[in-house]
Amino acid sequence: MVALREVTRETVRAVCALEVHDHQKGYVASNALSIAQAHFEPGAAFRAVCLGAQPIGFAQWRRGDVPGLAILWRFMIDRAQQGRGHGRAALESVLLHLRTEGFSAVETSVVRGPASPLGFYLAQGFVELGRETPRGEWLLARPL
Ligand SMILES: CC(C)(COP(=O)(O)OP(=O)(O)OC[C@H]1O[C@@H](n2cnc3c(N)ncnc32)[C@H](O)[C@@H]1OP(=O)(O)O)[C@@H](O)C(=O)NCCC(=O)NCCS
Numbered sequence: 001m002v003a004l005r006e007v008t009r010e011t012v013r014a015v016c017a018l019e020v021h022d023h024q025k026g027y028v029a030s031n032a033l034s035i036a037q038a039h040f041e042p043g044a045a046f047r048a049v050c051l052g053a054q055p056i057g058f059a060q061w062r063r064g065d066v067p068g069l070a071i072l073w074r075f076m077i078d079r080a081q082q083g084r085g086h087g088r089a090a091l092e093s094v095l096l097h098l099r100t101e102g103f104s105a106v107e108t109s110v111v112r113g114p115a116s117p118l119g120f121y122l123a124q125g126f127v128e129l130g131r132e133t134p135r136g137e138w139l140l141a142r143p144l
Pocket of ligand 1: 020024027028073074075076077078081082083084085086087088089110115116117118119120123
C-alpha cells in the first residue's frame with residue numbers, strides 16, 4: 001500500500017531519479033524541476049509517493065486563487081511501478097490529504113494526446129471544465 005511521505009535529504013535523490021516512460025515525458029515536468037518551482041510558489045507542497053520506504057512516485061499541489069480550491073500541480077508514478085494500481089491509490093491519498101487540509105475542491109490540468117492521463121483522472125471522479133489553462137492544458141476538477 002502506498003503512502004505519502006515528506007521528501008527528505010535521504011530520499012531527494014531517489015525522488016529526482018523517478019521517471020515516466022519516454023512517451024509520457026511531454027505530459028509532466030521532472031520531479032527536480034517541480035521541487036525547484038515549489039520553493040517559489042506560495043502555498044505549494046509536495047510529497048513522495050512511497051511503497052514502504054521506497055519512493056515510487058511524486059505529487060505536488062498548491063493553493064488555487066479561490067478559497068477552498070487546491071490545484072494538483074504535478075503527479076507521477078515511476079515507469080517501473082505503473083499499471084499496478086499505485087497511481088489510483090496515491091491519488092486517493094492526495095485527495096484525502098487535501099480534504100484534511102481544509103480544501104473543498106481540486107483542479108488539475110492535463111496535456112491532451114495519446115499518452116494523456118485524462119482517462120485516468122476521469123475514472124477517479126474528475127470532470128472536464130471545457131476550457132484550457134493559459135498554457136493550453138485541459139482543465140479538470142472534482143469536489144473533495
Ligand atoms: C497517470 C499515472 C499517474 C497513472 O499511474 P498508474 O500507477 O499507472 O495508474 P493505476 O495503475 O493506478 O491505474 C488506475 C486505472 O487508471 C487507468 N489508467 C492509467 N493510466 C491511464 C491513462 N493514461 N489513460 C486512461 N486510463 C489510465 C488504468 O488502466 C487503471 O484502470 P482500471 O481501474 O480499469 O484497472 C501514470 O501513468 C503516470 O505517471 N503518467 C505520466 C505522468 C502524468 O501524466 N501525470 C499526470 C499529469 S501531472
